[in-house]
Amino acid sequence: MQDQRLLVGIDGGGTKCRARVATMDGEVLGEGQGGPANTRLGLDVAFGSIIAAVDIALASSGLDLDRKKEIHAGLGLAGLSLKRERDMVAAYDHPFASMTVESDAYIACLGAHGRTDGAILILGTGSCGTALLGGVEHTVGGWGFEISDHASGAHIGYQAVRASLLALEGVIPWGGLSSEIMEQLGNSPEKAVPWAETATPGKYGKFAPSVSKWAMEGDPLAIRIMREAGEDAGLLLRALEAKGAECVALIGGVASVIEPWLPADVMHLIVSPAGDSLDGALLLARMHLEGGE
């Protein structure tokens, strides 16, 4: 007889929350999306976004919203690095039959490798490495733009802006990348300085695709920056390997542009992810149910 229990996987990020409803047999029934669900916004805000996303996923599955009370939830949440936050989330009066919560990196890693050991290196606006080895989570990096996030989109863009300003002053050679970046910054230090005074990591990260594009076209400055990002990603990959990870999936918005610049000695680690974060969240819910049976 088919197992009729329902699962929902939830990926609660800082800008949006996604939910996927599936059966125990793995059949996906529907998906939904809600607002931000970072726990630092307050748990009522975060769960407001989470429940909205689940309701949309239930409706798109043709299921009654009342079914929430029968559904088993697996949840990956941004901002969950502090134990205090984790305990508060676990104690929250949720509407589900059961709820299991881990970090967003945890469910991404679970999605990428399923039930086998493995690691992910997230290369987006920021960067972070996470390995799941025998059910234990290990992380490297991910401490923010100011003093961490090596090989991230924001850091690639930051290096490009700094170097392009040097190029504008004739300190290093002018080229395609510096021309494109300085044009966007008003072609003058007087305009670039106030831009930088308020620039967020996201604003720097928006330049990362230009750096990658110009590197592929042979621009020496762009090549130097991408090669450095590749070396930095290599350091994080070797650190994950040293912790015991034998395979690492690269995920995030700039993963694909950094991959061609990785050092040769880490390439044997790289694998394609088997599934996405929501697959990982669904697996988290399923494993919790199996563990409780």
Added chain:
Amino acid sequence: MQDQRLLVGIDGGGTKCRARVATMDGEVLGEGQGGPANTRLGLDVAFGSIIAAVDIALASSGLDLDRKKEIHAGLGLAGLSLKRERDMVAAYDHPFASMTVESDAYIACLGAHGRTDGAILILGTGSCGTALLGGVEHTVGGWGFEISDHASGAHIGYQAVRASLLALEGVIPWGGLSSEIMEQLGNSPEKAVPWAETATPGKYGKFAPSVSKWAMEGDPLAIRIMREAGEDAGLLLRALEAKGAECVALIGGVASVIEPWLPADVMHLIVSPAGDSLDGALLLARMHLEGGE
């Protein structure tokens, strides 16, 4: 007959203002110091600091404060990059017989090379290159910590903090420099992240002497950072040479620690400064008087 006219040289910086009184023959009579004189604080604040410093210099010279109205002032001011500020300063109702104003970098360069062409590379918390060639000022860099100030104390400290956090996580080898820096940052990313969220360039710059010390002791991470700072300083030196400067004086708090790491091909440019900023400010006043005779 001896020329009895009096000169005062003034170096108005962002944290303090210094004044030196001398005769036309170059005899130094006394010095004084006042509060900040950055024009961005408002001209009344800046001139309050300037006049206080001059009054102390006059008193230490055994001269009546009333002599201000006979004295010819040469002034180097921080924050004078905008023409608007420059015009406002020139129009200010000062108490001197005459006043000539340039940037703080200008008087530093004049102090370093006197009446001959030359350049300076300021390597302090920030960095900036200035050349005076045929009386015309040329600058490179100096656009602030966020996107400029290569080879500065702040940037050296920034690189050291970022790398030390990687070392703490085992991503790169642990060593003397990372040990010293992470001890000051609480030996944990959780403590280093809030530190970085409010760290000023000055706070990063405070780590520069540690980087230099550990590099001299053979710490590989410190050597890598100092070598990179030396390469960056080399780029700025070559840019000053390309503008026509045949000799460059290194000045500022970290100049001496960067000098051993400069690339060999720029060493022929390096000279010792003939005098300091106040010597330059006095020369500025003297040249103005001579030009008016």
